[in-house]
Amino acid sequence: MxxxxxxxxxxxxxxxxxxxxxxxxxxxxxxxxxxxxxxxxxxxxxxxxxxxxxxxxxxxxxxxxxxxxxxxxxxxxxxxxxxxxxxxxxxxxxxxxxxxxxxxxxxxxxxxxxxxxxxxxxxxxxxxxxxxxxxxxxxxxxxxxxxxxxxTSGELLHRRGSKEAVNRAPLRETLASLFLMQCGYTGAEPVFDPMCGSGTFIIEAAEIAARLNPGRARHFAFEQLVPFDKEAWEKMRAVKSARLPSCRFYGSDRDAGAIVMSEANAKRAGVDSYTAFACQPVSEISPPEGEAPGLVICNPPYGTRLGDKTQLAALYRAFGNTMKARFSGWRVAIITSESSLAHATALPFLPVTAPVPHGGLRISLYQTRPLP
Missing domain, CATH: 3.30.2130.30 (VC0802-like)
Incomplete structure (x- = not known):
């Protein structure tokens, strides 16, 4: 053959x-x-x-x-x-x-x-x-x-090559990018993650907006194969596709350690000049000054893995109240395995698509139209 x-x-x-x-x-x-x-x-x-x-x-x-x-x-x-x-x-x-x-x-x-x-x-x-x-x-x-x-890949492709620090129960970069795309995100609007953890959503959103290739900082298994042409590969990698984003990307978290992780990861990814992170609880966040409405997206704790569902319901309610009170015109998306927690936000979610597997759980994307 x-x-x-x-x-x-x-x-x-x-x-x-x-x-x-x-x-x-x-x-x-x-x-x-x-x-x-x-x-x-x-x-x-x-x-x-x-x-x-x-x-x-x-x-x-x-x-x-x-x-x-x-x-x-x-x-x-x-x-x-x-x-x-x-x-x-x-x-x-x-x-x-x-x-x-x-x-x-x-x-x-x-x-x-x-x-x-x-x-x-x-x-x-x-x-x-x-x-x-x-x-x-x-x-x-x-x-x-x-x-x-x-x-041809070797290590799984969510390992972009720039993230060293991660928080508990992280969402893989590949999955985060798919959820961003599922929300209609194209890189032309600001993104805010108020429970940013190690910064995955914000870094992925910033890279999409800057047109940075996800595989730019890593090696691949195909480099060891006979058909590999190093010169052609280097020319392919050298093509300049990057641009300066028209907006900025924001993350916050009540855990100061998460903010330190996010800032370090953003710097390694080369997107620190158009990302900003702040240590604050959900109840204190507000839309970034000078930015048009965009997308709020987060991956809160689910209860089946982190925290207690009764206590988490209060967190989800606080998140929903903050969104409705301060984020008029913004679309909101959350990822969770618990429909009861999602509905505790009292946000007007669109019909939910079928859940997808993640870390032994089944998680769903809940998203809204622009809030009134």
Whole structure:
């Protein structure tokens, strides 16, 4: 089986948010974007893989689907895998590992499938298998069809490379960006997070407004693969897309330590000149002077993980009262796993979309139109 010049590229995301990711992918100019369970697929080659890792905010991992074939037993799986031109993809001097999953197939033992594929790759081009290798080959055997992909990202893509300090129960950057996009945020309005924690929403909003690529400060697994062209990659990364935002981005928190974390994270991300953080409780916040109404968004404690629900209801009520009293014209969005807490705000929420998984919970985005 020959090595393909163009293949399916799978961009994984939080189940339930595939349409939001697909919209981002299309807006970034990728062709043939298609929603599939758990993510979005596009067609392309290695330059598209590099660009997707560098540009796309809402995806957690990007896989290059390089090979697909029928496999009904382990010997057939190994034989077909060995005929692929692995030497054009994997370096012979670097170890790799294989991760397999099986569903509704005659091959049902994922561990045995991984071993057979690893053996086939080593026999084909000599690279050694190792459980701790950074290069990862992923095999999905479903309905007797084996699809083999290369993990091109390495570490999950919410690890932008600029955040060192995080608070308890943080929201991942990829998920935060998807919620911002779901609220209609494009970077043209101020954003205020009154329970900012380590600053995730504010930093993501500022980066979107400044057109800073989310992958600009990190490395990727594809840099170790044979098709990698360092010169072309450096030219791609060097393209200047940044702009000065037309507004600023604001975070507050009653925890002084959270403000210190947020300021440090914003500085590392390079957005400290247009972000501002203040230590204050929800009951004392007010709209930033001189800013047009924009979006208030926060990820308050849920009760199932942090704090007591009875005490938290008072926090949610205080938040809702502050929004209604002082934030006329602003849209408001909160993320929570508890509908009772959301409704304790007494805010006029729009119909809620289906909850999505996060840290073992199911969370929902509650949002309003501009408040009267």
């Amino acid at each position: 020959t090595y393909p010049s163009e293949f399916d590229i799978f961009l994984a995301t939080t189940p339930g948010l595939e349409p939001v990711l697909c919209n981002e992918v299309r807006l970034k100019g990728f062709k043939q974007a298609r929603i599939v369970p758990g993510g979005v697929t596009i067609k392309g080659g290695w330059p598209e893989v590099w660009r997707a890792n560098l540009w796309i905010r809402g995806t957690s991992k990007i896989l290059a689907r390089v090979l697909s074939f029928p496999a009904r037993h382990l010997s057939q799986l190994e034989r077909r895998a060995q005929t692929f031109e692995w030497g054009k993809l994997l370096p012979a001097d670097k170890p790799f590992r294989v991760e397999a999953t099986c569903a509704r197939s005659r091959i049902y033992h994922a561990g045995a499938a991984s071993e057979r594929i690893a053996r086939a790759i080593t026999a084909s081009m000599g690279a050694p298998g190792a459980e701790t290798a950074e290069i990862t080959v992923k095999a999905r055997i479903e309905d007797d069809i084996c699809t083999i992909s290369i993990d």
